[in-house]
Amino acid sequence: MTEQPAQTTTAGDPATARGEQTRQLIRDTAMRLFRERGYAQTTMRAIAQEAGVAVGNAYYYFGSKDHLIQEFYAQSQVEHRAAAQPVLDREEAFGPRLAGVLHAGIDVLTPSHGFAATFFKTAAEPTSPLSPFSAESSGPRQAAIELFGEVLTGSTAKIDAELRPQLPELLWLAYMGVILYWVHDRSPGQTKTRQLIDGAVPLIDRLVALSRLRVLRPVTRQVLDLIRTLRH
Amino acid sequence: MTEQPAQTTTAGDPATARGEQTRQLIRDTAMRLFRERGYAQTTMRAIAQEAGVAVGNAYYYFGSKDHLIQEFYAQSQVEHRAAAQPVLDREEAFGPRLAGVLHAGIDVLTPSHGFAATFFKTAAEPTSPLSPFSAESSGPRQAAIELFGEVLTGSTAKIDAELRPQLPELLWLAYMGVILYWVHDRSPGQTKTRQLIDGAVPLIDRLVALSRLRVLRPVTRQVLDLIRTLRH
DNA sequence: ACCCCTTCTTGAACATGTTCAACAATCGCC
DNA sequence: GGCGATTGTTGAACATGTTCAAGAAGGGGT
Numbered sequence: 001m002t003e004q005p006a007q008t009t010t011a012g013d014p015a016t017a018r019g020e021q022t023r024q025l026i027r028d029t030a031m032r033l034f035r036e037r038g039y040a041q042t043t044m045r046a047i048a049q050e051a052g053v054a055v056g057n058a059y060y061y062f063g064s065k066d067h068l069i070q071e072f073y074a075q076s077q078v079e080h081r082a083a084a085q086p087v088l089d090r091e092e093a094f095g096p097r098l099a100g101v102l103h104a105g106i107d108v109l110t111p112s113h114g115f116a117a118t119f120f121k122t123a124a125e126p127t128s129p130l131s132p133f134s135a136e137s138s139g140p141r142q143a144a145i146e147l148f149g150e151v152l153t154g155s156t157a158k159i160d161a162e163l164r165p166q167l168p169e170l171l172w173l174a175y176m177g178v179i180l181y182w183v184h185d186r187s188p189g190q191t192k193t194r195q196l197i198d199g200a201v202p203l204i205d206r207l208v209a210l211s212r213l214r215v216l217r218p219v220t221r222q223v224l225d226l227i228r229t230l231r232h
Numbered sequence: 233m234t235e236q237p238a239q240t241t242t243a244g245d246p247a248t249a250r251g252e253q254t255r256q257l258i259r260d261t262a263m264r265l266f267r268e269r270g271y272a273q274t275t276m277r278a279i280a281q282e283a284g285v286a287v288g289n290a291y292y293y294f295g296s297k298d299h300l301i302q303e304f305y306a307q308s309q310v311e312h313r314a315a316a317q318p319v320l321d322r323e324e325a326f327g328p329r330l331a332g333v334l335h336a337g338i339d340v341l342t343p344s345h346g347f348a349a350t351f352f353k354t355a356a357e358p359t360s361p362l363s364p365f366s367a368e369s370s371g372p373r374q375a376a377i378e379l380f381g382e383v384l385t386g387s388t389a390k391i392d393a394e395l396r397p398q399l400p401e402l403l404w405l406a407y408m409g410v411i412l413y414w415v416h417d418r419s420p421g422q423t424k425t426r427q428l429i430d431g432a433v434p435l436i437d438r439l440v441a442l443s444r445l446r447v448l449r450p451v452t453r454q455v456l457d458l459i460r461t462l463r464h
Numbered sequence: 465a466c467c468c469c470t471t472c473t474t475g476a477a478c479a480t481g482t483t484c485a486a487c488a489a490t491c492g493c494c
Numbered sequence: 495g496g497c498g499a500t501t502g503t504t505g506a507a508c509a510t511g512t513t514c515a516a517g518a519a520g521g522g523g524t
Binding site: 250275276277287288291296297 | 479483
Binding site: 117118120124125131133184192195196200202203219222223226229230 | 424455458
């Protein structure tokens with residue numbers, strides 16, 4: 001009845017731990033139900049029942065309902081990376097590369113807008129391991145920042161030497177801002193978010209170019225000093 | 233045993249609805265317990281018990297536990313306004329006025345950092361009436377924006393005519409950013425947030441001044457157009 | 465084959481936010 | 495002062511995330 005995930009035992013793929021299959025089953029079931037019913041409307045009991053396991057078993061693999069969200073993040077990050085590849089291959093100028101990668105991120109998230117928005121709040125809690133700034137999510141975060149590093153690496157743009165090393169993380173931060181806007185975006189098809197990207201990228205592009213001007217050097221340095229101070 | 237809130241009937245103060253007293257009692261009890269135990273550790277049953285009412289009674293006045301947070305917001309806003317008054321009376325230059333108001337906001341919130349951070353996540357959920365962008369909180373939001381309007385009104389700074397009307401809301405948005413940083417700030421006494429304010433204000437000051445330059449006019453206009461587009 | 469140890473699984477029990485039908489108190493009006 | 499309508503109050507019942515003691519399954523050494 002349900003599209004069964006490819007869970008043939010895959011003898012060649014060494015599922016390290018015994019319960020790896022169960023783990024994936026629970027995860028896939030949860031993802032499906034989240035998409036079908038939304039996050040709040042999906043109970044742990046429903047997940048367990050649909051997956052054919054006991055409730056407690058889900059908690060053996062995932063510390064809490066919130067932890068299931070992390071799976072969503074990780075999955076989205078991988079999809080984002082894949083969706084961005086064509087852009088990185090095609091474009092050479094900084095602006096189009098950045099715009100393409102940002103659009104790719106929203107492309108990936110769009111099918112989940114309804115329910116993703118509902119639970120992105122969990123990410124906002126500082127004490128939560130789900131916060132994009134938390135230690136637990138440093139893996140996916142590094143991968144995301146790396147993606148913006150590639151935006152620069154392949155770009156033909158000339159960038160201020162002092163700004164350069166900070167830029168990937170700053171672009172990632174901008175991406176977080178875009179997502180925050182997207183989450184609140186109620187316009188049909190989230191058109192506004194697309195406009196935000198298309199409007200903001202030229203500004204960022206110009207700003208990055210301007211940062212090399214001698215007259216603006218002090219400002220650039222002041223900004224960078226502040227950022228370095230704030231990141232402990 | 234508990235410090236009883238001033239709940240003498242206050243015959244002169246016409247408590248419009250009959251249950252106004254009960255409402256305040258529940259609210260004050262909740263605020264006290266939140267401060268004492270934190271948000272998650274304070275159960276609705278505990279609030280009801282300490283206030284000497286039934287659980288259901290709390291739900292008569294506040295739609296949910298989350299709605300009690302709104303009281304905290306409203307209260308904080310009023311305190312912020314009061315704490316900002318001396319600064320507005322004293323300072324005349326734009327920079328010091330802005331810095332003073334931002335610091336005043338953090339001053340007010342500081343005693344609650346421990347638990348405020350825990351529940352600020354609720355504010356991040358777009359569907360929640362607690363979101364600072366939601367219709368329900370438009371009252372407090374307008375009041376907050378108005379406060380930043382006063383930062384400008386009393387200021388001696390010369391400001392671009394086109395930017396001027398948008399600026400209060402932009403400054404409020406910056407304040408939201410400061411709060412977001414504060415929430416995640418783990419440095420002792422949230423020193424980092426203070427540094428953020430002291431570092432960012434001069435930049436904003438300079439930026440506002442620069443916006444009047446003829447050469448930067450196109451950029452200014454581009455930014456303002458984007459903002460106008462995005463606010464529906 | 466046997467035994468021990470780790471890994472995995474179970475489902476009932478618990479904690480807590482929320483609802484709701486019933487009841488009580490108060491008010492407006494005659 | 496009496497009476498219907500509005501407002502306020504109650505606490506048990508419900509829904510759901512989470513825990514945990516018990517046991518099953520499997521692996522490895524002898």
